[in-house]
Amino acid sequence: MTETAVTRIDHYNDPDAPPANSVVPSTTAVVTDTEDRIVLIRRRDNDLWALPGGGMDLGESIVDTAVREVKEETGLxxxxxxxxxxxxxxxxxxxxxxGEVRQQFSLCFTTRLLGGTLLIDSESTDIAWTPQEQLDAxxxxPSMRLRINHYREHRPTPYLG
Structure with a gap:
C-alpha cells in the first residue's frame, strides 16, 4: 500500500474558502543567531519560507509546543x-x-538560542539563517510575513488578532 502525503492550501481572506471544521492550537517561533539572522524553513506542503512551528500535542503546554517544534523542524x-x-x-x-479545514490559531514566540545544529526535517525542503534585510524578497x-513584521517592530505589547 502506498501512502500519500497530506498537502494543504492556505486560504487567506478568501471569500471562496471552505468553512473551517477544526481548530488546533499551534505555535511559530522567531529564532535568531548572534548576527540577528532569523532561521526560516522552506515548507514541503506549500513551497514557501516560514518560521518553524506546528500544532500542540495533548499533554504539553503551548510553550513546550514551540520548543519541540523548533527542535523537530530545525535541529535547534x-x-x-x-x-x-x-x-x-x-x-x-x-x-x-x-478533508480537514483548520482555522488559524497560532501563538508566535520570541526565543533564545541555546544550541543545536541546523537540520532539515521531513516537513521541509530547505533551511536557512536569513539576514533581516533579505526578508522582504x-x-x-502573508500570515508569516505579518508575524515577522510584528517581531521586527519590537512592539511593546503582543499583537492580539
Whole structure:
C-alpha cells in the first residue's frame, strides 16, 4: 500500500474558502543567531519560507509546543522568552487533502538560542539563517510575513488578532 502525503492550501481572506471544521492550537517561533539572522524553513506542503512551528500535542503546554517544534523542524534548542502575538484570523483557513479545514490559531514566540545544529526535517525542503534585510524578497505566506513584521517592530505589547 502506498501512502500519500497530506498537502494543504492556505486560504487567506478568501471569500471562496471552505468553512473551517477544526481548530488546533499551534505555535511559530522567531529564532535568531548572534548576527540577528532569523532561521526560516522552506515548507514541503506549500513551497514557501516560514518560521518553524506546528500544532500542540495533548499533554504539553503551548510553550513546550514551540520548543519541540523548533527542535523537530530545525535541529535547534531554544527557550521561549516572550510573546510576539496571538493570530486567530477566522478568515485564514488551511484546507488539507484529507478533508480537514483548520482555522488559524497560532501563538508566535520570541526565543533564545541555546544550541543545536541546523537540520532539515521531513516537513521541509530547505533551511536557512536569513539576514533581516533579505526578508522582504523571500517568498512567504502573508500570515508569516505579518508575524515577522510584528517581531521586527519590537512592539511593546503582543499583537492580539
Amino acid at each position: 534548542d531554544v527557550e521561549v522568552t516572550g510573546l510576539i502575538g496571538v493570530y486567530t484570523n477566522p478568515h485564514h483557513v488551511m484546507a488539507y487533502t484529507d 523571500i517568498s512567504m505566506h
